[in-house]
Amino acid sequence: MSNSHRPLQAHLGKYQTAIAAAHADIVQQKILERIWQHDHTVWKPEPTEITNRLGWLHSPAVMQKSIAEIAAFVDEVRAAGFTHALLLGMGGSSLAPEVFRFTFGVAPGYLDLAVLDSTHPGAVLQHARRLDLSKTLFIVSTKSGGTVETFSFFKYFYNELLKIAGKEKAGEHFVAITDPGSGLADTAKEYRFRKTFLNDPNIGGRYSALSYFGLVPAALLGVDIGKLLARAQNAASDKSDGNIAVQLGAAMGELAKAGRDKVTFLTSPAIASFGAWVEQLIAESTGKEGKGILPVLEEEPGAPEVYAEDRSFVYLRLNGDDTHTARIKALANAGHPVVQIDLQDTYDLGAEFFRWEIATVIAGQRLGINPFDQPNVESAKVLARKTVAEFQEKGRLPELAPTAIESGLTAYADFPARSIKQALKDFLALARTEQPRSYVALQAYLAPNHATDEALQLLAAKVRDEYQLAATIGYGPRFLHSTGQLHKGDAGNGLFIQCTGNATEDAAIPNKAGEENSSMSFGTLLLAQALGDRQALLDNQRSVLRVDLGKNVVEGLKRLQEML
Missing domain, CATH: 3.40.50.10490 (Glucose-6-phosphate isomerase like protein; domain 1)
Known part of the structure; x- marks a missing residue:
């Protein structure tokens, strides 16, 4: 992957030849030119939800x-x-x-x-x-x-x-x-x-x-949005064959086809929040038709040996910051594909927004999917609405039968287990027996805050280090609008751990703005969304383990981590 632009450096190892061939194929088929012409056949024979989705260009x-x-x-x-x-x-x-x-x-x-x-x-x-x-x-x-x-x-x-x-x-x-x-x-x-x-x-x-x-x-x-747009326009005006976005898209698509379908993002701390945006872009665009690229956001990368051969790495590095430089070198030396993009300052995010949009739709072309639809998002919404309707009719949400109760935690599984520890171990063992190249999605229907963030990150790192599995973190219902599509649309190798907790207080949702009547609270809506997504995952033959953490969710997450 030769490149005269300094912002991109790639160490692709044994995948170099296949990615170079993919890049040549993209150039030969004039894919970038056809995208700019709004040619839907880049992705699918039918224009539905493609030609009316290209205004972002x-x-x-x-x-x-x-x-x-x-x-x-x-x-x-x-x-x-x-x-x-x-x-x-x-x-x-x-x-x-x-x-x-x-x-x-x-x-x-x-x-x-x-x-x-x-x-x-x-x-x-x-x-x-x-x-x-x-x-x-x-x-x-x-x-x-x-x-x-x-x-x-x-x-x-x-x-x-x-x-x-x-x-x-x-x-x-x-x-x-x-x-x-x-x-x-x-x-x-x-x-x-x-x-x-x-x-x-x-x-x-x-x-x-x-x-x-x-x-x-x-x-x-x-x-300064003028400055931000100028950087984006600079990226958009580069329609050359060596375009960084095209190279990124070719690499993401080919690496996914070769089994390296978990793209792990490391960023300079000042631009860490970009990860959640690019996570939605890639997951919701590519996770469908039994395919998908899973973005994994890691604040503290592990040693090279804790990563299986299903990973690739992207390092978004702000000029002057070397937080992850040594670790990235170690990962490349261990044979993991690594791409590094250097940003001169934070306004370069304007260019990165555009660059990753192009890269993602090109990866979609390599995978043969439509990157603009989200066919599985509606299923969780429909089931949540059904659960809400049941609540409004009966005055209570459907209750699941617990599998195990211990240390203030309650587990709900679709298999028998004597304890929560055993349920966790048996659940994660599926990755070794039935579902190769699995990942674990921690779905936290909890209040987002710093303490919970930290506890979830420690739990994800423990899963990674003990089981060599990619572990992602998503707050519910936020992730339903982000990675939820991929969870139900990909090859089905996700293991989903739903974490719920008992809210100490609730707030009523007015039936109509300006009126006092309320038939539902935020707490009820949240639980209905968790139950709806759980059922949508099960309907798509996904493996789900729900753990209720009680009132002290941070302590509950720590106990889960200890059980691993």
């Missing part, structure tokens, strides 16, 4: 025309006295804003923006108590305009604002980002939102970072 150029409009809006809300913002959204609507928040922070005088993408009552209440609602702007962000979590957040916070601002003023605290003609566009009119940004409908959620969905929150934080 033009975002870097088109959105430059919207910089003045966005800047005027930011000036307006700053002048109106807003000091904080809370983005209400899921998946493609929330992950890019989170990257901007964690990478760039808040510029002086701009809005301190946070993201809410958890239906855990603890997460909702934490923001409600933390914020001075009289100075908080709420960005309701959903492409479809009907996302259940996003609307639940809106109804809750609208009612909270009614108490302090009254009906005349409450709507001025809300902004919508959505597609034209969506349910949210109508809601924004009904409740007199301050502004509605209508996005290009030909952009899918996970490809929307450089559209209004990413740029409006970025501008509220004080990010």
Whole structure:
């Protein structure tokens, strides 16, 4: 993989020849040129959900025309006295804003923006108590305009604002980002939102970072979106055969076909949040039709020997940072395929958003799948709705029979076990007996916070080191809008450990914004989503073990780790 551009370095070992051949094939078939021509036959004979999903190609150029409009809006809300913002959204609507928040922070005088993408009552209440609602702007962000979590957040916070601002003023605290003609566009009119940004409908959620969905929150934080778009445009204007994105796509696709289908991301700490965005992009785009590339995000990489031959590595390195340089060299020397991309500064993320979108759709072409649809996402939503309907009819959620109870933990498995420790061991043993090249997905239907993050990372590292298995971490229901598609659409070699806990308090979801009646709480919605996804996984012949961690989830996670 020769490359005159210094930003990319690749050590591909024995896969070099196959990847070079794939790259030559991409060039010979004029794949990049045809993508720019919106040629759906790059992926499938039928244009369905392809030709109307390529608007992101033009975002870097088109959105430059919207910089003045966005800047005027930011000036307006700053002048109106807003000091904080809370983005209400899921998946493609929330992950890019989170990257901007964690990478760039808040510029002086701009809005301190946070993201809410958890239906855990603890997460909702934490923001409600933390914020001075009289100075908080709420960005309701959903492409479809009907996302259940996003609307639940809106109804809750609208009612909270009614108490302090009254009906005349409450709507001025809300902004919508959505597609034209969506349910949210109508809601924004009904409740007199301050502004509605209508996005290009030909952009899918996970490809929307450089559209209004990413740029409006970025501008509220004080990010220079003109500079960001200029870097993205620089990447978009490179249509040469040596294009880094094409090389990346060829490598990802061929390595996956050769069994190296778990691409492990190491990043400089300052840009670590980019991992969750690229995780959704790759997983939801490629995980279907029995195929898929599993992104694995690791903060603390292990020694080369704890990784099986199903891994490849990508190191996103910020200029001047050598946090993972020695480990990456060791991995390459041990024969693991390694790609390193150097960023000159954080604004290069503008280029990386675009580069990874191109790379992902090219990997999709190599795998023979449509990278723009998500055929298995709806199944979990349907089953969650069914569970909610059952709750509303009977007044309680369906209860599973426990397999084992010990040390304050309760396990639910579809096989007998004398103890939770035995259930865990038998479950993970499936990787050695029945499911080669397995991975473990830790699905945490818990309140996201630093202590829980750390406990989950230690558990994932233990799984990796003891079993040589890739272990991923996802907070529910957030991951349902990210890796959930791959979990149900890939080759079926995932082992899913669902972690639930007993919330110490709950919050009611109003049936309608502005009205007090409520027939469901956030705690109930969260559990319904966990039960719905569990059933969707089982319906797709996936292996699932649920562990209820009780009230102290961090201690519960530590006990699980000790049992391994």
